[in-house]
Amino acid sequence: MPEATTKPTAHRTAIAAAAAAAAAGVVAAAAVQRRHLQALARDEQFAELTAPLGGSPFRVTSADGTSLHAEAFGDENGPVVVFAHGWTEQLSFWGPVIRQLEHRGLRLIAYDLRGHGRSAPAADGDYALERFGEDVQAVLQAVVPGDRATVVGHSLGAMSIAAWAAHHDSIDRGRAAALVNTGLGDLLAGHLLLGELAKFLNHPWASRMVMSARLRVPPFSTPLQQALIRYVAFGPEATPGQIAFYERMLIECPADVRAACGVALSDMDLWHAVERLTIPTLVIAGERDRLTPPAHARRIAGELPMPVGLIELPDTGHMSPLERPRELSDALAALALGDSPARSVPVAQL
Numbered sequence: 001m002p003e004a005t006t007k008p009t010a011h012r013t014a015i016a017a018a019a020a021a022a023a024a025g026v027v028a029a030a031a032v033q034r035r036h037l038q039a040l041a042r043d044e045q046f047a048e049l050t051a052p053l054g055g056s057p058f059r060v061t062s063a064d065g066t067s068l069h070a071e072a073f074g075d076e077n078g079p080v081v082v083f084a085h086g087w088t089e090q091l092s093f094w095g096p097v098i099r100q101l102e103h104r105g106l107r108l109i110a111y112d113l114r115g116h117g118r119s120a121p122a123a124d125g126d127y128a129l130e131r132f133g134e135d136v137q138a139v140l141q142a143v144v145p146g147d148r149a150t151v152v153g154h155s156l157g158a159m160s161i162a163a164w165a166a167h168h169d170s171i172d173r174g175r176a177a178a179l180v181n182t183g184l185g186d187l188l189a190g191h192l193l194l195g196e197l198a199k200f201l202n203h204p205w206a207s208r209m210v211m212s213a214r215l216r217v218p219p220f221s222t223p224l225q226q227a228l229i230r231y232v233a234f235g236p237e238a239t240p241g242q243i244a245f246y247e248r249m250l251i252e253c254p255a256d257v258r259a260a261c262g263v264a265l266s267d268m269d270l271w272h273a274v275e276r277l278t279i280p281t282l283v284i285a286g287e288r289d290r291l292t293p294p295a296h297a298r299r300i301a302g303e304l305p306m307p308v309g310l311i312e313l314p315d316t317g318h319m320s321p322l323e324r325p326r327e328l329s330d331a332l333a334a335l336a337l338g339d340s341p342a343r344s345v346p347v348a349q350l
Contacts, residue, residue, distance in 0.1 A: 045241030049322075050248070053095050060111065060142045063134040064126060069118035070111035070139060074102040079175070080144050081336050083110040084136060086155030086181070087261050088253040089246070090117035093154070097321050100329030106336055109143050111135075113156065115257035127260040129268055132156070133163030140173040148175040150336040154321055155292065156261065158182035159270060166273035176308070176335050177281040180328070181289055181318050183296035184270040221247055235288040235317035242322045274303045282308040282335050284328065286316035308335060 055071030062068060071091060081101070085093040091110040098108050112119035114135060115127065122131060140149055151174055153161040158179040164170070170177070226243050229250070234243060281304050285297035294312050301310040311331055313324045321328055333339075 043241045043244065045239055046244050047241075049095060049241060049245040050092075053092060053098060055098075055110070058142075060135075060138050062114070062123075062131070062138040064123045064131060066114050066123045066131070066135070067120040068111050068114065068135060068139065070109060070142075072143075073098050073108040073110070074104075074106050076107060078105045078107045079336050080107045080109060080147070080149035081332065082136075082139055082143065082149050082151050083108065084151070084153040084157030084160050085110070085113060085116070086153075086157050087265070088116070088250050088258055089113075089154070090249050090252070092117075093246070093249065094321055096325035097329050097332065100325055101333060104329075104333050106333065107143075109139065109149075111139050113160070115260070116253060121254075121257065122260075125256075125260065127257070127264050129159060129163040129264050129270065130167065132160035132264075133165075133167055136160050136164035137168055137173070144173060148173055150174070150176040150178070150332070152178040152180065152332060153182065154180045155182050155318065156265070159184065159265075159268065162270040162273040162277070165276040166270065170277055170279050174279040176279055177277055178284060178332055178335055179281065179297075179300060180284040181286055181292050181297075181320050182300075183292040184274065184300060185268055187265060187268065187292070219251060221251075232290060233318045235286060235315050235319075235323055237315050238317065238319070238323055242319070246319060246322065271303070274300060275305055278305050280306045280308045280335070282311070282331060284311045284313065284320060284331065286318060286320050286323070287312050287314050288316055289318045289320075291318040 053071065053073065055073045057069065057071050060068045060070055069091070083091070083094045083098070085091055091112050094110050098110065101108055113132065114120070114122045136151065140151070143149065148171075151161050151164075153159070159182055161177055161179065162184055165174075221244060226240070226247055229247055230238060230243050233246065283297045283301040283304070285292075285294040287294060297310060297312070301307050311327070313320055313327055316323050
């Protein structure tokens, strides 16, 4: 009898101990999260990055009826520079570069890609890259109806410029172009995050499965999530404020938009569009970019009809506009004003 009583008692004791350990774990995790959020609230760079840019807002309607949110900055009479951000980002992603450029005599226009930020979701749910190219054309028609502009794109924004050139005469609306941290096809081939697995995942169906995944993004900042973002998207010198700033955009990007854009990227082959970029074009890469490694930039620069040069930013990941705004702004100002961008590597030397 005593033995039969002992077993249930021991079982209940084990359950109680496990429950106590789980409760302690929850309390510890909550404490870590609280300290993380408190540190984020005190981060001066994060506060600066998230401060309103103060642009003049306006709307642009694309060819398929999608309404795009855009903002204007700088000198109303200066040469126009149009900025297109990347996948899961917003126009404020260009904030550090815009702040560097808005007093250099340039008219700066940034817009939210379809489905991102304050732009409307794509009409009929269409996120094909051709639609992104039509968005570039619509913005250019709205802001330079009788002139031309320098077009600058980061990642998906640069792909949008290539898609625009594929179906429009780039010299009609474009004065120059800059393609930043991008590739135009085979995004998973040679992928530095995936190693040998990339060879398998580069098959169309596997690529689509990876790029269109609707993985749940926690609706709040976490230390683990920031560590993952740092590894995937940033270089070794990125700051907590920069990472948290992008993290907020990632959280705010609708899962269906993220997945639909991923499908478009997995099917992408825009290499044929390079020859149609018949305007002076600068290519910028991050030396430590794991998402679009410099090999992509070198190939683009080597195939351009009118290459200005290639800039590979040292110790920089995929987020060059956040990590190296000074270097980017200097190069873009020189490009828009017709000078030779500093620190560029002539394509002939690649």
